[in-house]
Amino acid sequence: MKDTSLREDGENMTNQYPWRSNTTPPIASQDDPRYETPGGAQHKIDTHVSVTGNIADRAVTQPKIAIGAVGANQIDPALLPHYGDIATNAKFEVIDEQLADIVTLTPSGGDDTTAWNTAVNSVANGGRIELTQGDYYITDGVLKSNVIINARGKVRILSDGNIFNVNSGSADVNGNITNVSISYITFEAITKVFSEHLHLVSLSGVSDITFMRCGFIGFRGDGVYLGSGAAGEERHNEGIYFQECVFDGVSKQNRNGISIIDGDGVYIDRCVFRNCTRPNMPGAIDIEPNEYVWAIIKNIHVSKCKFKNIGGNTGVINMFIPLSQSDLITPVENITIEDNAIDTTTDTQSAFAFRQHQTSIIDGSSLDLNIKVINNKAKDIASRPFSITGIKNLTLSKNEFINTKNGAITGYLATTDSCMFIKLEANTFKKCGTDDGKGLSIHSVEKVDILRNIFDDCGTSGGYGIDFNNGTSSGVRIIGCDFVSPTGRMSVAIQKEATHTFTASSNIDQQNKFNGLTNAFAANLKDPVILYAVNTYDTTKLPDSFALGSESSLVNGDTNLPSTIKQGALITTVTTLTVGFRKFITQWFYPANNDAATLADMYFRKGNTSTNDWSTWQKVTAVVTGTSAPTTGTWTLGNRVNNLTPTRMKNISHWVCITAGTPGIWMAHGTGWGTTAERPTLSSGDSGYSYFDTTLAKMIAWNGSAWIV
Incomplete structure (x- = not known):
């Protein structure tokens, strides 16, 4: 059934706030079964509310609940198993403390910023803010540590500026704002007119922040900006979680859904990104630190997300690191992108882009990035399946790329764009490069594995599966790939351009199926031919x-x-x-x-x-065996016949042809011994044989016709 949250005509879902219970039937029936539906999660929450209500209504908890507070229905469900006697009392002591700081806000219909900031400051030592149903107008709202923020009903927070603009004021993560949870809230721009640096939520210097089933709608700059403060400031973000959130740019007049300028441990899971990014902006998720040596990008994980109708000019998921690994105090590492689905990009947007600026060519001493792109699907892409430049240690495995206008790129024109330790394994490239004529372009690379990939109808008429273009390659292993062209559009499996130099001695070309397509790959180790x-x-x-x-x-x-x-x-x-x-x-x-x-x-x-x-x-020289010197056949000088039946008396080891002919003249080699009566019977071909006659106590020889004593 068609998922109305990703409709081809660009219209929004019937209800753009899928976490509300009244949307459960259509969402549950239309969502990808691999992912938990909004309705499914809502059912879990409702179950917890029912259980907690029964427990929290007991008298032991009631004295601590403020009049008018939302109360026990929002207690942390982890605290709610039924306990008896002393254990129960100990558990409720924790619950009582949890309920001590609960503030309920109601929208005023006007500017709610002051009320919001007052509420946050009132629970600054740990507590909960409950937002009742309605629209709130907040600009530059504050956040403090140890705060839980929940919606009761359909809640939107609107602004044409930054709804939250948070800065810890310290480069030390110990001074970060920490332990904040925000659930079931929609953040939305009012005018939805592009303004690059006005973000719905701007966070610099935060730790352990969770957004659960939140919406970020019509953002003017970014939906969420994980920054490092104002220009020149050093701030670090740790442990940021986005779970089942929706990022809808609406008109695509915005920058990115999420920008990661600084982050260690950013987890984006089961989120939806759609209708975002202007043609001259990066993409849905942009991992792009500023050019400061203290910037931190590590442990980024994007999984089970859906991307639909994304514009831009780099990648739906883009990573650009402006400094080399050796220039950074904390090198970039551990970027994982898995189980995502990308459907339709516009402008010049690719599916994935990974680039690190290098001042020198990557070599064995360069530090790895450890990037993994696994089990993703991308179709109808306005530019490339991916581009990889200046990267060491990246794996793309089990991905499927269908119908991309341009081919994928590894390495590029500048020598510092070269890549090292790249593995492309078990991917499918189907109808890739329909404009530029190639499924995959390889430039300057070292140690690249292309293993068990399928190149299916890539390029234009006369297109290439793989094109080795400007640059030099070494250590390239192409093994077990299948090059097929059922429509005949791809005529070359592997092309070598005049501007590319192979290092054939380090390359391997084995177990590939070229199916009659041309293979120009130079490798010393090939299948036996x-x-x-x-x-x-x-x-x-x-x-x-x-x-x-x-x-x-x-x-x-x-x-x-x-x-x-x-x-x-x-x-x-x-x-x-x-x-x-x-x-x-x-x-x-x-x-x-x-x-x-x-x-x-x-x-x-x-x-x-x-x-x-x-x-x-x-x-x-030919060597044969026999029991006597040859008497037939044509033999040449030096031919040898080994004796199969030597004895003590006739101990001939072999015969050698000393004059070519038919059968030629032969000489025997060997020495036997015995009495005069035991002398062997010899032929003309045994000339030269020696025999020690024990009766005579002397060595005698055979001349071809008689014994010479």
Whole structure:
């Protein structure tokens, strides 16, 4: 069923405050089943209210509840299990203390800022503010530590300035405003006219702040700005939680849904972002510290969020770090983006963008960022699936990108845009690069793994799955990828531009399915390839002209062959394409021999390391076995036959051909011993055999026809 909260026509939901119980039926039926529905959460709250009401109405709690306070129905449900006797009394003592500071506000119809600030200051040591149903008008409202702020009914806080403008006044996080919970409240701009630095909520120097099922509507600048104070001030934010909130820019005349200028531990979970960001602004979530060495960006987690109709010019989720890791006092680390859905961007907006400004090329000594982008879906993207520049250690895994106008980018034009330790694993790129013609562009990179990805119909007509563009790459492993083009729009699986330089010796190309598409990737380690070609090359072909693998060719009449026989087979094997290792390129020549009873000699040579030519041929003499010297067949000088049946008396180890011919002249090698009566019977092929005659006590020899004593 269609989710009216994300309607294609851009209209709002029937009720833009989905946390109210009267919206439960449509929301529960329309929301993605992977996420808890607003109605589902409301049911849990109502259950807690029912339980707490029964307990809190007991006399033991009543004396502590102020007259007119909302009272026990909002007690922390964690305090409410039923206990007996002493345990019960101990528990209610905590409840009593919790209820001691409860302030209820009612909208005045005018400016409520003074009433708000008075209420917050009155519970500054810890307490609760209950807002009854209605519209409040607050500008530059204060927040203090240990405050719980809840809505009773449909509550909006409106302003054309900052509703909350909080600054701890200290660079020390121990001085932060801490432990504030805000639930079920809508923050909304009145005019909704763009003003870049007017945010609905501005927080600098806060810790452990939770927004639960809040709405941020029509913001002029940001919905929420997690800042570091005014220009030049140092403030740090820790432990900020957004749970099931809605950020609706309404007219897209705003900056970002959430800006993270400084944050350690920012968790954005099951939120909805829609209709936000002007064409010249970043995106729905912008992680972008100011250019100060003390800025902190770490432990950011965005999960199970929905993004719809997002404008801008960087990424729906964008990260730009203006200083290198070595320049920062606290390096950036641990950014996780998982299980999110992005549907439709406008202007020149990409799905994801990650960039860190570098003053030198990233190398092994550079500090990792540890960015993980896992199991996200993005479709109908006005620009790229993602861009990654100046980043070390980023993983994109199990993501699905469908219908993007431009291809993804890793590395870029400047040498300092190079990337290192990038893993693209089990992603799907479907119809990516419909304008620029490529699914993925790779520029200057080192140690990039492209594993088990699918490139499906990427590019335009004649498009590329992967395009190695301006720059130099090394340590690129493309393994187990599938390049398919059912419509025929993608004709090249992997393209190499003239402006790109491969380091083939460090690259791997294995187990990929190119399905007839062109592969221009240069890698020394490839799948084994055997090419059987008849009469396509001869001995004049030089080592560097052969491809990786083995090639065979039948030759006849090649005058450069080493044998007197000028007919046979050439087998050339290339195990590496590195120029400095031509010595591992071998070529064998097997002369033709029409006599099946004998084995002809073989010859081999190797490539020269320093020059693109061959070494001299080396002969490998044939070795066979038998029980006597050959009496048939054609044999060449040096051929050898090993004896299978030597004895003490006839202890011949082998025979060697000393004159080529049919069968040629043979000499026996070996020495036996025994009596005169035990002398063995020998043939002409056993010439040269020695025998120690024990009867005569002397060595004798066989000359081919008689014993020489």
